[in-house]
Amino acid sequence: MRKPCCDKEGTNKGAWSKQEDQKLIDYIHLHGEGCWRSLPKAAGLHRCGKSCRLRWINYLRPDIKRGNFAPDEEDLIIKLHALLGNRWSLIAGRLPGRTDNEVKNYWNSHIRRKLINMGIDPNNHKLYQTSPLPHAASSSSRLNLDLTIAFPAHYSSSPTFTLAQEDDDNNNNNPKPTSENMDESNPTLLLFQ
DNA sequence: AACCCTCGCAACCGCCAGTAC
DNA sequence: GGTACTGGCGGTTGCGAGGGT
Structure with a gap:
């Protein structure tokens, strides 16, 4: 059996708070992307690694263009x-x-x-x-x-x-x-x- | 004002491919 | 070659906002 990607107990779900976003941004600025599985613990986030990756890729990355599509x-x-x-x-x-x-x-x-x-x-x-x-x-x-x-x-x-x-x-x-x-x-x- | 419905978007879930051992 | 682990992807869901009645 495949192990779950993270321990579902004790992990937050749903919308990210500003504090969580900031923790993730700070951590990635310091250590770079990668090793998503261990990132939450290292960054002090009660989130699944996948969730952190998704949040960064889809929302927090600095080069993201937001707004209407041309x-x-x-x-x-x-x-x-x-x-x-x-x-x-x-x-x-x-x-x-x-x-x-x-x-x-x-x-x-x-x-x-x-x-x-x-x-x-x-x-x-x-x-x-x-x-x-x-x-x-x-x-x-x-x-x-x-x-x-x-x-x-x-x-x-x-x-x-x-x-x-x-x-x-x-x-x-x-x-x-x-x-x-x-x-x-x-x-x-x-x-x- | 209250309720209902629709829409847009952020986030989650499960699966798969690549890689390490 | 087999197994376990990890990252990445696509499908889907859930929630909040806004509009209509």
Whole structure:
């Protein structure tokens, strides 16, 4: 049996207090990131190591960009999601200052709904066969319908843009990156640099 | 004013891959 | 090669805020 990542007894859960944040920041400034399992004890925090890591990565890190996503960031997320699927950490890696959790939340709360309203299946970026909403057909007509994948029209003219892989019918809604298409040298992803 | 509902976001959970022994 | 440990990831949950009735 796998041991739990931490002793659940005596560890705090839920929202972090300012004091806890400060302890974590101070400790990482002094000792750097890493060894999350032993960090809570060393830093005097009654938290799980995983919880500390998450708090630092998603909220306390100094290089985090907070606030609304710019339109170009949103476009990039849509494009990357079409290529990579729900690989949020990879997508976030292409968005400086954004975290995987933030991108994931933004996708689920904003972009996903937006695509659905446009008649686009957010899972595979294809137009719905039968529109889930009455106005979906007219909305989708604003897109370039020549594309199998329904990217915004201004991407369709890019001569360098190619799909990582074709969707083989309905059993592959979230194409996973292969070692080949994850390669920095792959022209598919070079487009986004 | 009180209640209900929806939404956005922070945080948790469980699983998996990599690594050390 | 097998096992244990750790970090990282994606899915999901829970809570607070804000809007509507």
